Amino acid sequence: MLIQVMCNKLDQVTAYIDDESIHFVLLQNGVYLLPRLLTLVSPHRIKVLDVDWRAAGLDAQFNDHPAINNKHVNYISHTQWVVLCAEHTPVMTLQ
Incomplete structure (x- = not known):
C-alpha cells in the first residue's frame, strides 16, 4: 500500500506507521x-x-538536521511518483 501524505498532521499518519508494508510519499x-x-x-x-x-x-x-542527514532520504521526481502509484495498490491519500 502507498499513502500519499498531503497534510502536515502527524496524527493522521500514526495509525499506519507500524505496518511495514505501507510506504509513504510526502x-x-x-x-x-x-x-x-x-x-x-x-x-x-x-x-x-x-x-x-x-x-x-x-x-x-x-540542511544540518541529523534526522535527515543521517538517514538516506529518498527524494523522487514526478515521474517516479507516478511509477510508485502504479506499482503499489491500493493508493490512499491523506489530506
Missing part, C-alpha cells in the same frame, strides 16, 4: 512531516517529492 504540505516521520518510520518507507521539498524551502532549513 507531497505538498506533507513534506513538513519528514523530520518527525523519520523518528517513527524506517527511511526506506518514505519518499519525498523533490520539487515540493525545495519549493517549501526546506532544503536549506534542514
Whole structure:
C-alpha cells in the first residue's frame, strides 16, 4: 500500500506507521512531516517529492538536521511518483 501524505498532521499518519508494508510519499504540505516521520518510520518507507521539498524551502532549513542527514532520504521526481502509484495498490491519500 502507498499513502500519499498531503497534510502536515502527524496524527493522521500514526495509525499506519507500524505496518511495514505501507510506504509513504510526502507531497505538498506533507513534506513538513519528514523530520518527525523519520523518528517513527524506517527511511526506506518514505519518499519525498523533490520539487515540493525545495519549493517549501526546506532544503536549506534542514540542511544540518541529523534526522535527515543521517538517514538516506529518498527524494523522487514526478515521474517516479507516478511509477510508485502504479506499482503499489491500493493508493490512499491523506489530506
